[in-house]
Structures are given as C-alpha cells and as structure tokens.
Amino acid sequence: MARPLAWLGQGAVYGLLALGIGYCSSNPDLxxxxxxxxxxxxxxxxxxxxxxPCRTRSPEELRExxxxxxxxxxxxRERLPVLVELELDGEVLYRASLEPTGLARDGPSRVYxxxxxxxxxxxxxxxxxxxxxxxxxxxxxxxxVDLRPRQSLAIDFRSETGGFVVR
Amino acid sequence: MNRLRAALRTAxxxxxxxxxxxxxxxxxxxxxxxxxxxxxxxxxxxxxVYLFIFFDTGITAAFASVERxxxxxxxxxxxxxxxxxxxxxxxxxxxxxxxxxxFSLDRYRGARWFTWVTGVPILWLVFLSGITGxxxxxxxxxxxxxxxxxxxxxxxxxxxxxxxxxxxSSATLDDRFFTLMIFLHIALPLVLLLVLWIHxxxxxxxxxxxxxxxxxxxFLTMLALSLVKPATSHGPxxxxxxxxxxxxxxxxxxxxxxxxxxxxxxSWGMVLVLTLILVALPWLPPFxxxxxxxxxxxxxxxxxxCALDCPYEAIQMMRRSDGRPFEAEAVVDPDRCVRCGIxxxxxxTSMPFRRASALIPGxxxxxLTVATLRERVDAAGAELRAARRxxxxxxxxxxxxxxxxxxxxxxxxxGAVSLACIGQLPPSFIDYVLSRDLADGVALTGCAxxxxxxxxxIDWTEARLEGRRDPxxxxxxxxxxxxTIWVGRPETGRLRDALDxxxxxxxxxxxxxxxxxxxxxxxxxxxxxxxxx
Numbered sequence: 001m002a003r004p005l006a007w008l009g010q011g012a013v014y015g016l017l018a019l020g021i022g023y024c025s026s027n028p029d030l031x032x033x034x035x036x037x038x039x040x041x042x043x044x045x046x047x048x049x050x051x052x053p054c055r056t057r058s059p060e061e062l063r064e065x066x067x068x069x070x071x072x073x074x075x076x077r078e079r080l081p082v083l084v085e086l087e088l089d090g091e092v093l094y095r096a097s098l099e100p101t102g103l104a105r106d107g108p109s110r111v112y113x114x115x116x117x118x119x120x121x122x123x124x125x126x127x128x129x130x131x132x133x134x135x136x137x138x139x140x141x142x143x144x145v146d147l148r149p150r151q152s153l154a155i156d157f158r159s160e161t162g163g164f165v166v167r
Numbered sequence: 168m169n170r171l172r173a174a175l176r177t178a179x180x181x182x183x184x185x186x187x188x189x190x191x192x193x194x195x196x197x198x199x200x201x202x203x204x205x206x207x208x209x210x211x212x213x214x215x216v217y218l219f220i221f222f223d224t225g226i227t228a229a230f231a232s233v234e235r236x237x238x239x240x241x242x243x244x245x246x247x248x249x250x251x252x253x254x255x256x257x258x259x260x261x262x263x264x265x266x267x268x269x270f271s272l273d274r275y276r277g278a279r280w281f282t283w284v285t286g287v288p289i290l291w292l293v294f295l296s297g298i299t300g301x302x303x304x305x306x307x308x309x310x311x312x313x314x315x316x317x318x319x320x321x322x323x324x325x326x327x328x329x330x331x332x333x334x335x336s337s338a339t340l341d342d343r344f345f346t347l348m349i350f351l352h353i354a355l356p357l358v359l360l361l362v363l364w365i366h367x368x369x370x371x372x373x374x375x376x377x378x379x380x381x382x383x384x385x386f387l388t389m390l391a392l393s394l395v396k397p398a399t400s401h402g403p404x405x406x407x408x409x410x411x412x413x414x415x416x417x418x419x420x421x422x423x424x425x426x427x428x429x430x431x432x433x434s435w436g437m438v439l440v441l442t443l444i445l446v447a448l449p450w451l452p453p454f455x456x457x458x459x460x461x462x463x464x465x466x467x468x469x470x471x472x473c474a475l476d477c478p479y480e481a482i483q484m485m486r487r488s489d490g491r492p493f494e495a496e497a498v499v500d501p502d503r504c505v506r507c508g509i510x511x512x513x514x515x516t517s518m519p520f521r522r523a524s525a526l527i528p529g530x531x532x533x534x535l536t537v538a539t540l541r542e543r544v545d546a547a548g549a550e551l552r553a554a555r556r557x558x559x560x561x562x563x564x565x566x567x568x569x570x571x572x573x574x575x576x577x578x579x580x581x582g583a584v585s586l587a588c589i590g591q592l593p594p595s596f597i598d599y600v601l602s603r604d605l606a607d608g609v610a611l612t613g614c615a616x617x618x619x620x621x622x623x624x625i626d627w628t629e630a631r632l633e634g635r636r637d638p639x640x641x642x643x644x645x646x647x648x649x650x651t652i653w654v655g656r657p658e659t660g661r662l663r664d665a666l667d668x669x670x671x672x673x674x675x676x677x678x679x680x681x682x683x684x685x686x687x688x689x690x691x692x693x694x695x696x697x698x699x700x
Binding site for chain 1: 189190196252257321328339387389407409411
C-alpha cells in the first residue's frame with residue numbers, strides 16, 4: 001500500500017478503536033427501573049430468643065465448674081427463627097420464617113429483599129416475631145408513605161431502638 | 168471445537184492481512200495484543216497515581232473531589248481521568264482479543280497450558296480492578312455497582328451478614344467499607360502485575376512493550392478520545408433513590424444487568440462454569456502432542472545454541488552426564504516443548520552434507536528429523552531436475568506447517584518442503600540445495616512477517632541468513648539465489664507472485680563460481696561442508 005494510503009489506513013483503525021471504546025464505555029444507556037415505580041427494601045440482621053430458656057445454675061453446679069467458667073446462667077446456643085411479615089395496603093408482600101445463621105444456628109437471622117411497588121400513597125405494615133410465642137408478633141410498625149417515582153425506601157429493624165426503622 | 172477454532176483463525180488471518188496493508192509488521196496491533204495490554208496497564212497505573220493524589224477518600228467527599236478533578240482541572244485531572252478509563256477499556260479489548268486469538272491459533276494446549284491457565288485469573292483481576300474503580304467515584308453509577316455487586320455477593324451462602332445492608336440507606340453507609348474499596352482498587356492491580364509475571368514464566372523474551380510507533384499511535388488515540396469525549400460522572404449517589412438510567416461501561420459492567428436479574432444460582436453458575444471451561448479448555452479434548460525434541464549426547468557438545476533459540480524455555484543446559492569433555496549438555500523439558508524444531512535448526516551438527524555417518528544432530532524432532540528433511544529435499548530436488556528445461560530456473564521452496572501449505576505449490580519450477588517452523592531449517596540446507604544443484608534458487612516462507620507462529624522462527628532465520636546469529640549461512644552462498652517471502656496463510660497469491668518474480672530474477676542471474684562445485688564429487692563436497700560444525 002502506498003505510504004499516504006497506509007497512514008490513512010492506520011488512522012482509520014485507530015479511529016475505529018476510539019469510536020468503539022468511546023461509545024461502549026457509556027452507551028447504550030441502561031434503563032433498569034420503570035419511571036412509575038418505587039423500591040422498598042427490607043433488610044435486617046436480628047437474633048431471636050434462644051430456643052431453650054436459660055437456666056440458673058445451682059451452687060453445686062457452679063462449684064464443679066472451673067472458676068473462669070462459673071456463669072450463673074446456663075444457656076443453649078441455638079436461636080429461634082425470626083418470623084417477619086410485610087404488608088402493603090393490607091396485601092402481604094412478604095412473609096418468611098428466617099432461620100438463624102451459623103453452624104450452631106446461634107447467629108442472627110438475616111434478610112435482604114427488594115420489592116417494586118407503584119409510586120404513590122401506601123400503608124406499609126411490618127411485623128416481626130422473635131420469641132417462643134405461638135401466635136401474634138413481638139414488634140409491629142405501620143406507616144403511611146408517599147413514595148416518589150424511583151424512590152428507594154429502606155425498612156430496617158433495630159431491637160435496641162424499639163423495632164422497625166423506616167428510612 | 169476444531170471448526171470453531173478454524174473459523175476464528177480464518178477471521179483473524181483475514182483481519183491481519185488487512186491490517187498488514189496499513190501497518191508495518193512491528194506495528195500491526197493484532198500481532199502485539201499482549202504487549203498492548205501491558206502498555207494500557209502502565210497508562211492506567213500512571214494516570215491512577217495522579218488521580219489518587221487529588222482524590223478525597225472520604226465517602227461523602229469522594230464525589231466532589233472527582234468532580235473538581237474533572238471540571239476544575241480538565242486539562243490535567245480531567246484528561247488523566249479519561250485516560251484512566253479509556254486505557255482500562257482498551258485493556259479489556261486487547262485482553263479479550265488476545266485470548267480469542269491464542270485460542271484460534273491453538274496456542275493454549277499442550278506445552279502452552281500453563282500460560283493459558285494463568286491467564287484466567289488475569290481476567291478476574293482486570294474486571295475486579297475496574298469494578299472497584301467505578302465504585303470510588305460514588306455517583307449513581309457507583310451506587311448501582313455497589314448495590315448490584317453486594318446483592319450478588321450476598322447470594323453466596325458464605326457471608327454471615329448481608330453486605331448489601333451497607334448500602335441500605337445513608338444511615339447504614341459504612342465509611343470503612345469504602346476504605347476497603349480503595350485498598351482493593353490499589354491492591355488488585357498489584358496482584359494483577361504479579362500474576363502477569365507468572366503468566367509469562369514459560370515464555371522466553373515476552374513482549375511487554377509494543378513497538379514505539381504502535382505505542383505512540385495507541386496513546387495518541389486514547390488522548391484524542393479523552394479530549395473529544397472526556398469521562399464524566401453521573402449524578403451524586405443517593406441511597407434514597409433508585410439509580411435508573413445509567414450509561415454503563417459495557418466493557419466492565421456488561422454482565423451486571425444479568426447479575427441483577429438472574430437468580431443467584433444462574434448468575435454465579437454462569438460465571439463459575441465459564442471460568443471452569445476456560446481453565447479446562449487445554450484438556451478439552453486432551454492435546455495429543457507429537458514427541459518432544461530429543462537430545463543425542465553423542466552429537467551434543469553443549470554449545471547452548473538450542474537453549475538460546477528455544478522460544479519457550481524448554482531447553483536447559485545442565486552439567487554433563489556422560490563424562491565427555493564438554494561443560495554442559497542440553498536437556499529438554501517435554502512439558503514445555505511445543506515441537507517447533509527451532510532447536511534442530513540451531514544445532515551446528517544439523518549438517519545435510521554429512522554422508523559418512525548417519526545424520527543425527529545433537530538435538531532433533533523425532534516426528535520430522537533432520538535426516539528426514541534431507542531425504543525430502545533430495546527427493547524434491549530430484550523431481551525438480553527431472554523436469555528441468557533449458558533456460559527455465561527452478562526454486563526449492565521451504566515453508567512451515569502453520570503457514571501456507573507449500574507442498575500444494577509444487578510444479579516443474581517449484582519444489583517444496585514443509586517444516587514444523589521455518590526456524591527448523593538449518594542454514595546449511597540452503598547451501599546444500601544450491602551446491603548440490605538441486606535447484607537454482609532457494610525461497611523461504613513461513614508466517615506473516617512479525618507474526619511467527621512459534622515466535623522467533625522468522626527472527627532467528629533472518630539473523631542466521633545475515634550472519635548475526637549462529638549457525639550462519641556460509642558466505643559462499645550466492646545471496647541473489649536466496650529469497651525470503653513472509654506472508655500470512657491467506658496470501659497464497661502473494662506468495663505465488665513473489666515466487667514468479669524470484670524465478671524471473673533467477674533467469675537473469677549467471678551461475679556463480681561457487682555453484683560450479685556441483686560437479687565436484689560428493690566426497691569433496693563433504694569436506695567443503697565440514698566447516699559448518
């Protein structure tokens with residue numbers, strides 16, 4: 001190929017490379033969420049009560065233990081599952097019994113769930129049971145929300161602050 | 168698998184021929200994809216150091232500091248940021264092309280398995296380095312990357328607590344997690360460099376710097392792109408809103424829409440299965456390699472030429488084991504030998520003139536020995552001369568298996584012998600053909616210039632012919648009767664044209680005195696060739 005043509009050819013190759021990289025580094029756009037929807041995320045890590053209640057050790061039992069292990073209460077490690085329920089306008093969005101984590105099942109139960117809901121006014125109700133009770137819930141929170149399009153609403157749970165936290 | 172490889176190879180070869188028309192061989196980007204990968208790495212590293220100087224590592228201040236870099240000092244920080252991004256993208260482009268091309272050329276099996284397998288973690292490290300980089304800008308794209316990445320990681324049942332919880336809301340946002348990302352974005356490229364070093368352990372003289380012209384062309388391309396389309400951020404991250412319309416960098420984040428929408432088993436399964444397939448590819452199916460090169464100690468004087476010429480570090484010089492008065496002997500590692508025969512071409516005992524004893528060189532390819540080569544040359548020469556017509560010159564054409572099938576070009580004017588690699592041809596064979604009057608000229612062909620299938624076959628051959636590398640072509644060989652034609656496989660037409668032109672030139676060449684020795688009895692020719700060894 002004649003030299004000027006070769007230079008042109010090289011320019012074309014470099015130009016195509018620049019075009020490809022320049023375009024694909026930010027195009028085509030990804031539209032991943034409908035404009036009339038909002039997102040509700042439910043996430044927490046919470047340890048339920050122990051499966052067996054703690055028992056107070058007798059003075060004889062304590063005496064038999066090495067001094068550094070003489071804790072007055074004897075507790076099993078395994079925890080109960082956490083029952084969680086989320087309702088939107090009276091309809092159940094999510095209900096699950098969350099098993100404790102860990103090989104000894106002594107870790108917190110955890111959840112991370114996303115729900116696409118229509119933007120607008122809604123009533124959200126979150127409930128949680130973490131005790132040995134057979135019916136009902138230990139925590140419940142009901143909030144009225146006005147979700148903007150593409151708003152992301154987070155529902156957390158912190159027992160130390162009284163239960164569900166909506167952000 | 169063979170059909171896929173052949174189709175890809177044909178596509179690459181056509182593209183290479185096209186680029187050969189525009190680029191000199193040393194500048195053809197397809198011949199230097201690995202070196203270009205390194206070049207882009209250094210651009211990314213240098214620009215990254217500059218950006219880090221001005222980058223604020225606090226999660227609330229990161230976005231603002233990147234904006235300042237991009238807009239307030241667009242001429243320096245902005246350009247550096249764009250170079251950082253586009254060179255990273257360029258790295259993915261050349262890396263993927265390099266992978267596919269090596270696959271198409273069947274350079275991933277047999278002795279090359281190590282280089283292939285160590286390339287797989289490089290893929291992961293490059294992508295992880297890029298992904299952690301996007302995280303640091305902390306714009307809505309970073310938010311998307313952070314949320315999808317952590318949700319995807321959470322689908323693995325190995326983490327006690329949800330990582331994605333860190334990005335639930337601004338209140339749960341943990342500054343320490345962001346610090347971890349900065350650490351990873353620096354540490355991963357350093358690990359990448361280490362793995363790149365391991366990747367090249369079985370490659371002699373690896374090309375880690377492309378030719379200056381090619382490097383300059385690539386750098387100017389990246390610079391021009393940075394000025395024309397500077398890299399910019401999306402809006403600042405807001406965990407109270409869903410990042411919806413995103414300009415993804417598809418080179419790094421192309422799989423993210425799948426990670427987000429596919430179930431964990433499917434998305435993790437896809438990635439892990441793809442990785443496993445890549446790792447296992449050298450054995451799918453197992454490579455049935457020809458026997459590796461063998462050393463014949465009786466003919467090896469430990470001259471080291473084979474070890475110096477081997478492109479794959481498959482030959483080591485070890486202490487002499489047979490008690491003969493030489494310092495070293497060549498030892499072949501069959502696991503590294505790719506059966507190119509370049510070692511046999513380098514051995515000074517690969518001497519076709521030898522008739523008194525069997526032609527067994529110090530090192531040889533069992534599948535295509537130097538003795539077999541001589542037989543084929545003799546046969547091709549006899550065939551040629553039987554068809555000789557007065558005034559019509561004839562050429563002995565040497566080619567290689569990976570290149571054009573030279574045996575298909577045989578006719579009354581062209582005799583042809585194919586080798587494992589053109590570097591397998593000892594220069595004394597050229598002397599042999601001409602001094603024995605087996606042909607009027609010798610033509611050497613192989614792969615396209617700048618892209619020898621066995622890396623150094625063309626380089627070493629050129630150097631031997633020019634007397635720059637042992638074993639030299641003897642000075643008595645008339646150079647006007649020798650032609651080298653380096654063309655790619657799809658360029659049979661070019662090879663034919665070059666042969667026709669060579670034959671025409673030969674017709675004009677008067678036989679030099681040296682060739683008249685063809686009439687000398689074989690016993691005296693043997694003496695004449697003895698000074699090769």
